[in-house]
Amino acid sequence: MSYLKIVGKRPLAGEITVQGSKNAALPILAACLIGEGPCVIDNCPRIRDVEDTLFILNRLGVGTKRSKAAVSVDASELRNVSVCGLQAERIRSSVLFSGALLGRMGEAVFPLPGGCAIGSRPIDLHLEVMRALGAHISIEEGIIHANAKTLRGCRIRLRALSVGATENGILAAVCADGETVIENAAREPEVEELCRFLVLRGAKIFRSPDGALHIEGKQPLSPVRFSLQPDRIVAGTYLCAVACCGGRIRICNLPFQEMETPIGILRKMGMDVDQDGSVRAELPLKGIAHLATAPYPGFPTDLQPPLMAALCTADGQSRICETVFDNRLTIARQLRKMGAHIEIRENCAAIDGTACLHGGTVSAPDLRGGAALVCAALGAKGETVLGGYEYIARGYENICRDLKKLGADIHLTEGITDL
Ligand code: UD1
16 A cells, blocks of 8 residues: 655745646547547546546547557447446546447446445436437446447436536437437536537537527538647645645646636635635635535535635634535544644534644545545654555646645655554
């Protein structure tokens, strides 16, 4: 097991450029299964979720080649319809292959997905979309079989907002006969990015003023080269890192527009964040009386744990309510080991910012929980030993490289430890 050693209380300084977006990369790589290839995806992050996705593509018979930050994907030899196997069970986005496979091959076999331990994460909405498009679905011993001779366009209203089910619906609908309308579709920037990629390839997709996505299926899709946007969650994590230990940095490619809500919250706490990516925090910052996570354009659930770390030492009482996932406040237990005063009641965390964080031995429970502990450790007195680096590597290309560039005392150690 690899672990991080972090010595805190050093204000950050310097400039970084953040990696390409994980949550855009995954559905776009799945979208490469459809139509003619090869497609080249630039700025594709070197993270474990992407490497697992490329592995799954290879197992399907899809050729992939990485050259620095560019990944080329050629699905012309696609021959397999099953995405079962270790990697598929490990990353939840393996479910995103189902819509694309169903559309292209008329069949998809995939496992009930894995992912972070942040809640029950059902896939009923994904299955509903596929059924609405005409697929027959059966589930046996944790394996899902979806079949459809032809997919037919339909009008479907998602019962709840879901990024993944919207993306899956789009991927299946571009292969369906006629028009599909997805009402109550998610509006996350990564959904928009998937649509931009498909439109560039020749798909007909537009969003009506009521937010519904209209997809005219069966348009021929051609190969393209496409560059991924910077990862707004990674950028947000580094903003939270500055909120934890203070300093003055610049994120050269800060996706400012897509981060209006989290930037608004950090500004309320007293941080300066400019459109050109300049960031400044003088500690202590102020707490936030009440904040609830919500689908875009609300406060992103993925930034809730890093923000919680920052609120542990922000003046006053703060309260965060998690409304997207049902088990995403567990990071409080690890933060308490570092001296944080956090009380959990149902889906809300009450944080008393009078705490002084100290180093300790903690373990990342999941991807963004791990990022939160890195932020907390940067603001804590003394050394923190942080296990579970494998979770962090799912979404951060090289958190050590980035934070070292900003002057942090952080090291990755490969080896076994009793965490
Ligand atoms: C995506 C992101 C993840 C982010 C999340 C919410 C990717 C690869 N991951 O995950 O980082 O935290 O959006 O912004 O893009 N739900 C159901 N039934 C379903 C599907 C979802 O009940 O069939 C529920 C989930 O349990 C959750 C809520 O809907 O409570 C939102 O989940 P969803 O938007 O689907 O998240 P993901 O697409 O998995």
